[in-house]
Amino acid sequence: xxxxxxxxxxxxxxxxxxxxxxxxxxxxxxxxxxxxxxxxxxxxxxxxxxxxxxxxxxxxxxxxxxxxxxxxxxxxxxxxxxxxxxxxxxxxxxxxxxxxxxxxxxxxxxxxxxxxxxxxxxxxxxxxxxxxxxxxxxxxxxxxxxxxxxxxxxxxxxxxxxxxxxxxxxxxxxxxxxxxxxxxxxxxxxxxxxxxxxxxxxxxxxxxxxxxxxxxxxxxxxxxxxxxxxxxxxxxxxxxxxxxxxxxxxxxxxxxxxxxxxxxxxxxxxxxxxxxxxxxxxxxxxxxxxxxxxxxxxxxxxxxxxxxxxxxxxxxxxxxxxxxxxxxxxxxxxxxxxxxxxxxxxxxxxxxxxxxxxxxxxxxxxxxxxxxxxxxxxxxxxxxxxxxxxxxxxxxxxxxxxxxxx
Amino acid sequence: xxxxxxxxxxxxxxxxxxxxxxxxxxxxxxxxxxxxxxxxxxxxxxxxxxxxxxxxxxxxxxxxxxxxxxxxxxxxxxxxxxxxxxxxxxxxxxxxxxxxxxxxxxxxxxxxxxxxxxxxxxxxxxxxxxxxxxxxxxxxxxxxxxxxxxxxxxxxxxxxxxxxxxxxxxxxxxxxxxxxxxxxxxxxxxxxxxxxxxxxxxxxxxxxxxxxxxxxxxxxxxxxxxxxxxxxxxxxxxxxxxxxxxxxxxxxxxxxxxxxxxxxxxxxxxxxxxxxxxxxxxxxxxxxxxxxxxxxxxxxxxxxxxxxxxxxxxxxxxxxxxxxxxxxxxxxxxxxxxxxxxxxxxxxxxxxxxxxxxxxxxxxxxxxxxxxxxxxxxxxxxxxxxxxxxxxxxxxxxxxxxxxxx
Numbered sequence: 001x002x003x004x005x006x007x008x009x010x011x012x013x014x015x016x017x018x019x020x021x022x023x024x025x026x027x028x029x030x031x032x033x034x035x036x037x038x039x040x041x042x043x044x045x046x047x048x049x050x051x052x053x054x055x056x057x058x059x060x061x062x063x064x065x066x067x068x069x070x071x072x073x074x075x076x077x078x079x080x081x082x083x084x085x086x087x088x089x090x091x092x093x094x095x096x097x098x099x100x101x102x103x104x105x106x107x108x109x110x111x112x113x114x115x116x117x118x119x120x121x122x123x124x125x126x127x128x129x130x131x132x133x134x135x136x137x138x139x140x141x142x143x144x145x146x147x148x149x150x151x152x153x154x155x156x157x158x159x160x161x162x163x164x165x166x167x168x169x170x171x172x173x174x175x176x177x178x179x180x181x182x183x184x185x186x187x188x189x190x191x192x193x194x195x196x197x198x199x200x201x202x203x204x205x206x207x208x209x210x211x212x213x214x215x216x217x218x219x220x221x222x223x224x225x226x227x228x229x230x231x232x233x234x235x236x237x238x239x240x241x242x243x244x245x246x247x248x249x250x251x252x253x254x255x256x257x258x259x260x261x262x263x264x265x266x267x268x269x270x271x272x273x274x275x276x277x278x279x280x281x282x283x284x285x286x287x288x289x290x291x292x293x294x295x296x297x298x299x300x301x302x303x304x305x306x307x308x309x310x311x312x313x314x315x316x317x318x319x320x321x322x323x324x325x326x327x328x329x330x331x332x333x334x335x336x337x338x339x340x341x342x343x344x345x346x347x348x349x350x351x352x353x354x355x356x357x358x359x360x361x362x363x364x365x366x367x368x369x370x371x372x373x374x375x376x377x378x379x380x381x382x383x384x385x386x387x388x389x390x391x392x393x394x395x396x397x398x399x400x401x402x403x404x405x406x
Numbered sequence: 407x408x409x410x411x412x413x414x415x416x417x418x419x420x421x422x423x424x425x426x427x428x429x430x431x432x433x434x435x436x437x438x439x440x441x442x443x444x445x446x447x448x449x450x451x452x453x454x455x456x457x458x459x460x461x462x463x464x465x466x467x468x469x470x471x472x473x474x475x476x477x478x479x480x481x482x483x484x485x486x487x488x489x490x491x492x493x494x495x496x497x498x499x500x501x502x503x504x505x506x507x508x509x510x511x512x513x514x515x516x517x518x519x520x521x522x523x524x525x526x527x528x529x530x531x532x533x534x535x536x537x538x539x540x541x542x543x544x545x546x547x548x549x550x551x552x553x554x555x556x557x558x559x560x561x562x563x564x565x566x567x568x569x570x571x572x573x574x575x576x577x578x579x580x581x582x583x584x585x586x587x588x589x590x591x592x593x594x595x596x597x598x599x600x601x602x603x604x605x606x607x608x609x610x611x612x613x614x615x616x617x618x619x620x621x622x623x624x625x626x627x628x629x630x631x632x633x634x635x636x637x638x639x640x641x642x643x644x645x646x647x648x649x650x651x652x653x654x655x656x657x658x659x660x661x662x663x664x665x666x667x668x669x670x671x672x673x674x675x676x677x678x679x680x681x682x683x684x685x686x687x688x689x690x691x692x693x694x695x696x697x698x699x700x701x702x703x704x705x706x707x708x709x710x711x712x713x714x715x716x717x718x719x720x721x722x723x724x725x726x727x728x729x730x731x732x733x734x735x736x737x738x739x740x741x742x743x744x745x746x747x748x749x750x751x752x753x754x755x756x757x758x759x760x761x762x763x764x765x766x767x768x769x770x771x772x773x774x775x776x777x778x779x780x781x782x783x784x785x786x787x788x789x790x791x792x793x794x795x796x797x798x799x800x801x802x803x804x805x806x807x808x809x810x811x812x
Binding site for chain 1: 423454455456457458459460461462463464474478481512555568630753755756757758759760780781784785789790
């Protein structure tokens, strides 16, 4: 069988509940998504399983064919990879914020006023420390965001966050199991936090910010400890080359973890203002040089977390145009479109409700579904899929799988 | 609950994709199949799993309730069993062709002109050899087909085929893992191949064929190495007696492996010319003396591999008559009809697309489906079944299962 190209479009937090009788997907004008559903086969997707509310990290692992039960070791490494950090096998990575604390380490601003200069200068003051034989790699990203990596022997990801995740004091990291590795890691992280405080509060940038009455970025809050371990890539497992077009660090990070090439798209912000046309152009370019492209759109989720129905509908209509462009230009490819989880605007949070999925392309057995929404897709011939079934199904249509048996 | 009889009808390669807007099932006139669907419950079947293209051996194991992950050890033993060979635990079995090679062992005809005399005489020349302490059992079947069994200590099925599977030279069998058993088995197979060549080319039948300008059956090509291991029978696992009505050796072999009685039906050819009426009569007779009958029809798959839409439709219409007869005569039985996999005529090969399934009988909860085809069954109350679920579901309807818990 000849191979075809494949595209997996993930619209983050797309699935929803009705508000005033209709879900955002049912409200949006989306001729291309509906045509994709009508010409294709539809279903509902449980990224992890029935009644399980997926996190963004675990659900993306599953959608890309990696069982989170085996491959999930915490979010930190994905964030770090997505920020471009080169991780080594065994590294413990954290997702960090520059934040503002008072003298008693009460958190005054969890994002240090979303520090506009970014943490570039400040990061340099923290990168390259050595604590009890552990090397510290500290890499700032946009605004207050950064990644912290502890590299050395005898470390463990089983440690609690220093981030209080809300009002309160900076937390002391604690070991989450009885191993000496967890104790040592928590200890190193606590030492790092104190050393970072000392260096940051004296930093010229913070002195200047104080003068200008801006919140000082005088501490680092760490969360989401995870251990990085090398895993077999998509190329190794399925023989396909692959590329990722995404704005958010997490999605890039998961993609990088499974061996995808990250395509940098100016204007892909991972927010509702993202340039979806630029992303479609980048995805199409990537498709000409790769077998498989993963295209992530974050805005639907952001709007949902904000409880903003209007913005979610608008975002879906923007996605519709992007999908129309892909359908026109990637006519021989197989395209799957779905979401990592529902994020109902009425709940403002991820939920367990399954999310619609549609598969389109020359070898798809069309069903009778005519609209891409939660209700219509429930009647589709794909039935209820699990996240881990999505990539195998797409690869089968792409002619990339082998017979099981003979 | 009183027990009922049960019939599982497998129409090989039945599922398909639309050609000119309709699948073969949607084109065929099939009043009995549609009545079975209308009076029964329908669904779609993934013999192995979503997005997995099943081989015929693994899918039949699953349909008969044997997980191929546990019970599949290669195709050879099934072919050998289906040809009537009595295997012993630990035997390594191969599926073989008599073929024609030139002096440099280039394969000139992979089937030795489908040697009409059959390999009976030739097989005697090869059966009973002993090579390095390994006993050779060689059993010819119809035309060019045969089974080779290596019996002895320290053997492994992890060896490559000598069959080039197309133009080219006879291949040297190679061990597929680092074990001494695999090395020894490959070595014995290679020695057998050389010895067979020496004996066959001097054989009077080949001398005669050469005179008559017919291709000589001067070599044996082996493929599909598998180890035979005794497994608990259907009788041992579920307490049911069972019988198989099939033409093809593979299907008989899988049935024999799980302990079914093989019913010999004159005119059951495993081809599109098979006498389906005779098969129905044989199945009904078997049903009077057995609890469960497995009835296999190959023609739908053969027509699909040939890309012959018309023949596939005709085959479905012949199956429809056979099913009508079974429904009339086995009124109190539960009948399940499905396929081992789709073989779309447009792809001419097995595919991952799920295949329709319908279940009929007194304890079936009827759904709203009125037609037995890929689209209609996608709306059925059985939903998406996996191959391993089919036998348990049928057994439950037959009153042959126990409550789980109390």
